[in-house]
Amino acid sequence: MIPAAFDYKVADSAEAAISMLGEYGDDAKLLAGGHSLIPMMKFRLATPTVLVDVGRVSDLNYIRQDNGHLAIGAMTRHTEVEHSDVVKSAAPMLAHVASLVGDPSVRHRGTLGGTLAHSDPASDLPAAVLALGGTIVAQGPGGSREIAASDFFTGFFESVLAADEIITEVRIPTSTGGWNYQKFNRRAQDWAIVGVGVAEGGAGVSLVNMGSTPLRARAVEEAVAGGASAAEAAELAADGAEPMDDNNADAAYRTHLAKVLTRRALEAAGVS
Amino acid sequence: MSVNGQSQTHDVEPRTLLVHHIRENVGLTGTNIGCDTSSCGACTVHVDGQSVKSCTMLAMQAEGTAITTIEGLAGEARADGSATGEQNWHPMQEAFQQCHALQCGYCTPGMVMAATSFLKENASPTEHEVREGLEGNLCRCTGYHNIVKAVLSAAGES
Secondary structure (H helix, E strand, O other), X not given: OOOOOOEEEEOOOHHHHHHHHHHHHHHEEEEOOOOOHHHHHHOOOOOOOEEEEOOOOHHHOOEEEXXXXXXXXXXXXXXXXXXXXXXXXXXXXXXXXXXXXXXXXXXXXXXXXXXXXXXXXXXXXXXXXXXXXXXXXXXXXXXXXXXXXXXXXXXXXXXXXXXXXXXXXXXXXXXXXXXXXXXXXXXXOOOOOEEEEEEHHHOEEEEEOOOOOOEEOHHHHHHHHOOOOHHHHHOOOOOOOOOOXXXXXXXXXXXXXXXXXXXXXXXHOOOO | OEEOOEEOOOOOOOOOEHHHHHHHHHOOOOXXXXXXXXXXXXXXXXXXXXXXXXXXXXXXXXXXXXXXXXXXXXXXXXOOOOOOOOOOOOHHHXXXXXXXXXXXXXXXXXXXXXXXXXXHHOXXXXXXXXXXXXXXXXXXXXXXXXXXXXXXXXXXXX
16 A cells, blocks of 8 residues: 655754644644554545655654653654653653553654654553643744643544644653553554553543543542542543444443453552 | 665655565565555564564655665674574574474564564563564464564574
8 A cells, every 4th residue: 555645855853844834734744753644644544745754853852851850852752762761760651651552663663742643542652641641842833832731632633733833842740659551452562442541649540542532531530539449430430431332342341441441550550 | 775784875756665665676575565554564674773664664764774674684794703504694584494483484574573673672581572572573374482482592592
């Protein structure tokens, strides 16, 4: 399968990419690692006429600790997040979840900024960033803005990013509380049928593939904060969620799974 | 880009996938096309030393990189400079031969490339880690048992 024809442009900086996005408008897409976009282009589900390749903007590939948070450049590859000692120590959940994405070859190419911009409700890392209370830094022609991950995702493969904005950095508060991530799938390298992330001993709880966006399970977070047991809080896991039916599972099954996985994740994260 | 140590310059259409470029322009057909959807790993090559599914990368994205295919692995000199066997095979290729880690052989080039990349990240893996490390490569003969044996054997040797 070969994608529809397009023009290929290389951006050597975030500014160059923003300027090209402004020039080519809605016809352009950013290309980072390409492991979500290229498959969609091969299936002709996406047919951008201009690709702006930001995958080699080395300024956007870094992992460092700033004041009380971890700062990760948008073009940092999953394999780098997975193996980083800095990430393992400051936000171990993020390193663990990065190690569950796709397979090793996919993780050599996929980027943290790319998976967030793609906004797939079935992806692992967006949900991890949500549970961890992360912030996404986006840059556009007018400068940078910080967007809480909980305000970022707006719909199926949609986010608040404007057409001429690019994610430059992801910030994760240094995390010391109990955490766990449950990914339920049937085969190696599959997406989660349902996934649950628990961070900070239950203060942050997120759901994978339980609606059109990665979701925060706020009812569960509130119940935990109010002293509920893991089993009680988990019963609220699907509150407000609108899971889909697909070949893997129907909505009722996903709802059941979300509750079971949430209980397991809460217990593993230290909520009794 | 360089392919197996040789510098290459080609004009390609932007939509050309790396696997098509390697097979059709460079002329190296050891890299197979399997599922074409980044699931099976038959097209695995190394880009700057890391395994990549070349059906899911544009040739243009590989501009300026060093590509190694299965054809180039055999020629890669060992650290101590010693030649092994008639064809100077890579230890992983020897291990695949000795453990009979193939049946039809279609997945083999990708398996070998994925396995050599995996051992760079985990030099002495457990059996379970080998199985997880090769999760992106499918053998439809289901001959995984000997493949895992071969990777463990190659790891023991290095």
